[in-house]
Amino acid sequence: MTSAEAVLRLEGVSKVYGVDKAAVAALDDVSLTVGAGEVVAIMGTSGSGKSTLLTIAGGLLAPSSGSVTVSGTQIGTLGRRELSRLRRQRVGFVFQDFNLIPGLTALENVALPLELDGVSGGTARSEARRALAAVDMRGRGRSFPDDLSGGQQQRVAIARAMVGERSLILADEPTGALDSVTGDGVLATLRARATDGAAVVLVTHDARHAAWADRIVFLRDGRIADQTSADLPESLLTGRP
Amino acid sequence: MSVKMGFLALLDGDSAYGYQLKQEFEARTGGSWPLNVGQVYTTLDRLERDGLVARDRTDDDGHVVFAITAAGHGEVTSWLSTASRAPGSDRSELAVKIALASTLPQVDIGAVIQAHRKAAIEALQELTRAKRADANDLVGELVLEALAFRTEAEVRWLDHAEARILQARRASDDGTFKERKARK
Numbered sequence: 001m002t003s004a005e006a007v008l009r010l011e012g013v014s015k016v017y018g019v020d021k022a023a024v025a026a027l028d029d030v031s032l033t034v035g036a037g038e039v040v041a042i043m044g045t046s047g048s049g050k051s052t053l054l055t056i057a058g059g060l061l062a063p064s065s066g067s068v069t070v071s072g073t074q075i076g077t078l079g080r081r082e083l084s085r086l087r088r089q090r091v092g093f094v095f096q097d098f099n100l101i102p103g104l105t106a107l108e109n110v111a112l113p114l115e116l117d118g119v120s121g122g123t124a125r126s127e128a129r130r131a132l133a134a135v136d137m138r139g140r141g142r143s144f145p146d147d148l149s150g151g152q153q154q155r156v157a158i159a160r161a162m163v164g165e166r167s168l169i170l171a172d173e174p175t176g177a178l179d180s181v182t183g184d185g186v187l188a189t190l191r192a193r194a195t196d197g198a199a200v201v202l203v204t205h206d207a208r209h210a211a212w213a214d215r216i217v218f219l220r221d222g223r224i225a226d227q228t229s230a231d232l233p234e235s236l237l238t239g240r241p
Numbered sequence: 242m243s244v245k246m247g248f249l250a251l252l253d254g255d256s257a258y259g260y261q262l263k264q265e266f267e268a269r270t271g272g273s274w275p276l277n278v279g280q281v282y283t284t285l286d287r288l289e290r291d292g293l294v295a296r297d298r299t300d301d302d303g304h305v306v307f308a309i310t311a312a313g314h315g316e317v318t319s320w321l322s323t324a325s326r327a328p329g330s331d332r333s334e335l336a337v338k339i340a341l342a343s344t345l346p347q348v349d350i351g352a353v354i355q356a357h358r359k360a361a362i363e364a365l366q367e368l369t370r371a372k373r374a375d376a377n378d379l380v381g382e383l384v385l386e387a388l389a390f391r392t393e394a395e396v397r398w399l400d401h402a403e404a405r406i407l408q409a410r411r412a413s414d415d416g417t418f419k420e421r422k423a424r425k
Binding site for chain 1 (some may be wrong): 355358359361362363365366368369373389390392393396398404420
């Protein structure tokens with residue numbers, strides 16, 4: 001994959017907590033490239049480094065060594081203000097517990113990152129309406145989070161994660177709080193964002209949900225232990241009853 | 242489930258000829274169970290021999306149309322109301338293989354478990370792709386989802402087994418350490 005297509009590129013990323021004998025490597029020499037249109041799932045047991053990987057990819061945590069490139073910009077070279085702008089403009093986060101602001105309507109929640117970025121109110125709202133429509137939440141813009149079901153709240157959170165020109169969506173257990181049918185709907189929504197050109201990284205411990213991804217990366221003790229190939233032989237299913 | 246019961250259940254809905262049954266069977270099992278033509282007619286012959294279906298008529302195109310008999314209807318009703326358990330569910334090939342492998346000192350059990358986990362997840366990816374391609378076909382999706390949940394359960398069990406084996410090995414390492422210390 002050329003760097004032009006890569007939305008996220010981690011190269012030799014390590015993260016060590018503590019010093020000397022007490023040092024623990026949460027991530028150890030991880031390299032990973034996620035392209036536009038691709039959904040990559042990260043699987044691993046608790047403590048395998050999944051969440052650390054996601055927070056480093058989103059520029060919320062600096063790696064101890066290695067480099068992180070988002071949409072062609074190496075984020076280690078950025079100052080605090082530039083990094084925070086890149087995060088707002090390029091990266092969207094989706095969490096297990098939605099993290100919507102209760103006092104704001106769905107539309108206001110989705111428009112918020114744009115408004116924080118200085119986009120005028122009218123433009124932010126029209127972008128937010130478009131993002132809500134893309135997750136099948138057209139017409140629910142005036143609802144407050146408490147009036148929406150879990151699945152609807154998560155769709156609003158995905159709209160917020162993709163509003164504007166954000167090209168990278170980082171989702172940490174986005175289906176963890178949802179029943180299986182609603183969870184599938186949320187994954188279909190994330191999948192559709194990738195079809196529209198976003199790069200999606202999905203952290204999950206649920207194999208059935210990871211299976212929505214093009215590629216699955218298995219983390220173990222902070223290292224990439226294994227990954228599925230993007231293209232699978234048809235023969236895998238034949239021979240099953 | 243057998244092809245025989247599948248055909249009977251389809252015929253319980255409406256009479257049909259062999260090729261129709263093949264197509265319906267394949268569509269309604271989500272494409273997971275392809276049949277060959279020989280299998281279709283052998284099955285129909287046996288159902289007819291057992292008095293569960295009968296030749297109803299020949300249609301304008303010369304197809305022999307089969308209909309269910311009263312005995313066939315009874316068979317379907319009893320099949321649907323009887324709980325299905327997977328054959329051999331008392332002894333899973335996967336479980337026995339992993340359990341045995343975990344006792345062999347020369348085997349890297351983590352690698353064995355990962356190989357099975359990866360294969361299961363790749364199968365799940367294939368099922369998910371088939372399901373997405375099948376959108377709006379509820380029956381087909383349900384069959385694919387049943388396979389998906391079963392495969393997911395396999396992965397969860399593999400995760401669990403790996404954690405249990407690691408835990409047991411750590412405990413036994415500690416034991417050996419303490420023993421050695423005590424001997425000193």
